[in-house]
Amino acid sequence: xxxxxxxxxxxxxxxxxSPVSGVDSALNAxxxxxxxxxxxxxxxxxxxxxxxxxxxxWAFGLQMVLFPYLITIKLxxxxxxxxxxxxxxxxxxxxxxxxxxxxxxxxxxxxMLMLLHALxxxxxxxxxxxVHQGILNYFMMVGYGVAMGTLGAFMMPARDSILxxxxxxxxxxxxxxxxxxxxxxxxxxxxxxxxxGIVLGGYADKATRMPDFLGGFTVGPVSSEHLLYxxxxxxxxxxxxxxxxxxxRRVFTGRSGLTAAFGxxxxxxxxxxxxxxxxxxxxxMFGVGIFVIGSFxxxxxxxxxxxxxxxxxxxxxxxxxxxxxxxxxxxxxxxxKNLKRPGRxxxxxxxxxxxxxxxxxxxxxxxxxxxxxxxxxIWGLAGGVSIAMSRSIVQAAAPKDQLARVLSIYQLGFxxxxxxxxxxxxxxxxxxxPYRIAIVPALGMGLLVLWMVFRSPIWNLKADET
Numbered sequence: 133x134x135x136x137x138x139x140x141x142x143x144x145x146x147x148x149x150s151p152v153s154g155v156d157s158a159l160n161a162x163x164x165x166x167x168x169x170x171x172x173x174x175x176x177x178x179x180x181x182x183x184x185x186x187x188x189x190w191a192f193g194l195q196m197v198l199f200p201y202l203i204t205i206k207l208x209x210x211x212x213x214x215x216x217x218x219x220x221x222x223x224x225x226x227x228x229x230x231x232x233x234x235x236x237x238x239x240x241x242x243x244m245l246m247l248l249h250a251l252x253x254x255x256x257x258x259x260x261x262x263v264h265q266g267i268l269n270y271f272m273m274v275g276y277g278v279a280m281g282t283l284g285a286f287m288m289p290a291r292d293s294i295l296x297x298x299x300x301x302x303x304x305x306x307x308x309x310x311x312x313x314x315x316x317x318x319x320x321x322x323x324x325x326x327x328x329g330i331v332l333g334g335y336a337d338k339a340t341r342m343p344d345f346l347g348g349f350t351v352g353p354v355s356s357e358h359l360l361y362x363x364x365x366x367x368x369x370x371x372x373x374x375x376x377x378x379x380x381r382r383v384f385t386g387r388s389g390l391t392a393a394f395g396x397x398x399x400x401x402x403x404x405x406x407x408x409x410x411x412x413x414x415x416x417m418f419g420v421g422i423f424v425i426g427s428f429x430x431x432x433x434x435x436x437x438x439x440x441x442x443x444x445x446x447x448x449x450x451x452x453x454x455x456x457x458x459x460x461x462x463x464x465x466x467x468x469k470n471l472k473r474p475g476r477x478x479x480x481x482x483x484x485x486x487x488x489x490x491x492x493x494x495x496x497x498x499x500x501x502x503x504x505x506x507x508x509x510i511w512g513l514a515g516g517v518s519i520a521m522s523r524s525i526v527q528a529a530a531p532k533d534q535l536a537r538v539l540s541i542y543q544l545g546f547x548x549x550x551x552x553x554x555x556x557x558x559x560x561x562x563x564x565x566p567y568r569i570a571i572v573p574a575l576g577m578g579l580l581v582l583w584m585v586f587r588s589p590i591w592n593l594k595a596d597e598t
Contacts (some may be wrong), residue, residue, distance in 0.1 A: 171305050176376050177298045178309070178317070183373035184245060184291065185318050186325040191252070191367035193329020194359060195280070196451050200433040201336055201444040202259070202356065203273055211434045213270065215558015218429045220274045222421075222554060224281035225288075225547035232286035233540025234396045241294045242377045248287045249370035255279040256367070260360035285547075289540040294377065296527060296535055301378070312474075312524045316466035319520045323459035327452050329366075333359060334448020400537030409529045410538060412588035413522055414545035416482075416580065420518070421549020423576035426557035427489070427569075428454075429550070432508075435566045439498050453505045457512020458519065465520050475593035478521035479581050485514030486577030492570040525593065 199221070203214050236244065255276045262268040299314040309317075336356040404410045436446040461481075471477060488510045491497065497504055530538035561569050585591045 175302065175305065177378065178302055178314070180373050180376035181295060181298050182317060182321040184249070184370045184377070185321045187249065187366055187370035187373060188252075188287065188291070188325075189322045190325040190329045191256070191363045193326035193331075193451075193455070194333045194363040194366075195256075195329075196326070197330055197333025197444055197447045198259075198336060198356060198359060198363070199273070199277075200429075201333070201447055202263075202268065203270070204433055204437055205443055206263075206268065206337075206356065207270060207273070209270060211430060211558045211561045213558075214433065215430045215554045215556075217270070217273050217277055218554035218558070219277075219551035221277035221281045222425075222429075222547055222550035224278055225285040226544065226551065228282055228285035229288070229540050229544045229547055230397050230400070230537075233289040233400065233537040235286060236290040236293055236540070237396070237535075237537060239290070241290055241297075242374055244286070244290050245294070245374040245377070246371040248283055248290070249367055249374065252280065252283050252287075253364035253368040255283075256360045256364040260357045260364065263355075263357040263360065288543050289537075292523075292527075292539050292543075293535045296532070297378070311527055312468070312471070313466060315523045315527060316462055316520050319462045319516070319523070320459065320466055323455050323462055323516065326455045327459060329363075330448050330451045330455060332362070334445045334452070335359075336444040338443055338445055396537060400534055400541050403531055403534050403538055404541050407529060408589050409593065410526060410542070412584060412590050413526050413529075414542050415588075416584055416590075417522065417542060417546035418549040419577060419580040420482075421546045422553035422556070423486070423549075423573040423580070424515075424553075425546070425550040426553020426555075427573045429554050430557040431561050431566060431569055431573075434561050435492070435504075438566050440501055440504070449505060450508050453508045454512035454515065457509040457514075458516030459512075461513045461516035462520050465517065471521075472594060474521045474525055475590035478518055478525070479584055479591055481514040481517035481521070482577060483581045485511050485518070486574050486581070488514075489570050490574050493567050495567060497567075525590070 199217070200214060203209050203217055259268065259272065259276055262272050295314055295318055296311065299309055299311050302309050332354070335351055335354040336359055337353050339350050339353045404414055432450055433447055436442050436450060440446055442449075465471075488507055491507050492504070526539065526542045527535070557569065557572075560572060
């Protein structure tokens with residue numbers, strides 16, 4: 133964006149009376165054309181943001197299939213080793229996510245997103261080269277996990293906090309996009325891109341025959357190294373999409389020196405602790421990280437291999453089914469500007485999603501892969517509602533001058549639970565097998581949701597309170 137646009141946007145944030153950024157001052161100067169140009173610049177931001185969101189999650193969808201495929205099938209390793217590798221992928225967020233929130237508030241958000249997208253291409257390039265040379269090993273997979281987890285820790289608060297600014301500026305033009313709808317659009321872009329990435333990842337080193345009603349033709353195989361090269365190219369494209377974003381608002385807390393970041397983090401924790409809604413949502417996300425993401429990352433790939441004896445195509449089908457369910461529920465939510473009881477919808481979806489996976493305990497499910505996919509689809513429907521509603525509640529409740537820090541703490545609850553869940557589920561699935569393990573996430577999430585209903589303000593939360 134031009135400096136002129138940046139100046140006029142600051143006028144809006146400081147209380148300019150016109151519904152379009154800088155219109156009053158522009159009209160006084162007789163610059164109507166200038167106003168129209170600036171409005172067009174603002175209207176480009178949301179599509180550009182969705183491009184940035186899509187490229188990251190397109191690459192992430194590929195990673196979701198290729199990462200467990202390379203470990204469990206290409207390298208032939210077990211659930212414990214997959215769990216440790218997934219812990220390496222998630223653990224850096226526990227270390228760096230809070231720092232990422234502070235950096236996101238102080239840095240130029242546009243340049244930060246461009247840099248992170250460019251850097252995220254290198255780990256995939258490393259794995260592609262290793263597969264091509266036949267030197268892939270477990271330590272490389274762990275190294276890839278640490279690198280991508282670290283980049284993701286800085287990416288999440290930067291990208292999520294910019295969405296608020298994009299929606300705020302767009303609202304000044306008279307647009308009807310609320311923060312809830314903005315989150316829904318971003319979630320839709322995320323899920324659609326993930327589905328595309330998952331579908332492509334499923335063709336790794338294996339041909340797939342389409343159903344007869346689609347023509348019965350065969351797609352693939354595509355070598356895993358070429359898919360990794362493609363993953364690197366897609367995520368790097370996000371840096372181009374970020375060119376149409378504004379620099380964003382930078383927060384100055386008055387602190388300086390090495391201790392400034394820790395003081396800013398402490399302020400963020402105090403803001404979360406003082407707000408019952410934010411504290412409850414952070415606690416809920418910690419439970420989701422342990423019980424849901426642990427199962428998602430570890431248990432499902434093991435079920436795919438040991439119960440249904442499938443390869444990357446099976447991983448593709450179950451992850452695509454899950455995210456398609458999430459896409460469907462997010463598409464429905466995007467129709468509504470504001471829901472009266474977002475907390476009730478969130479907790480109901482969480483409870484239903486945790487209960488439906490109990491069907492996986494039935495030994496006979498091994499003969500009904502389609503039933504398994506139906507369960508995964510319902511789980512995805514619940515997941516789409518949960519992700520969209522939880523983001524909306526937190527983004528609306530967080531103080532605007534501490535938004536990135538609060539979002540990083542909220543995400544920390546989720547990300548801190550994920551490596552713990554991945555590690556515990558990896559061990560548990562090796563001990564108890566892929567069937568009986570379903571009781572653990574179902575019971576854990578069921579109890580957590582009941583606690584949220586009776587001991588937190590989320591169940592009775594109204595739209596005008598968020």
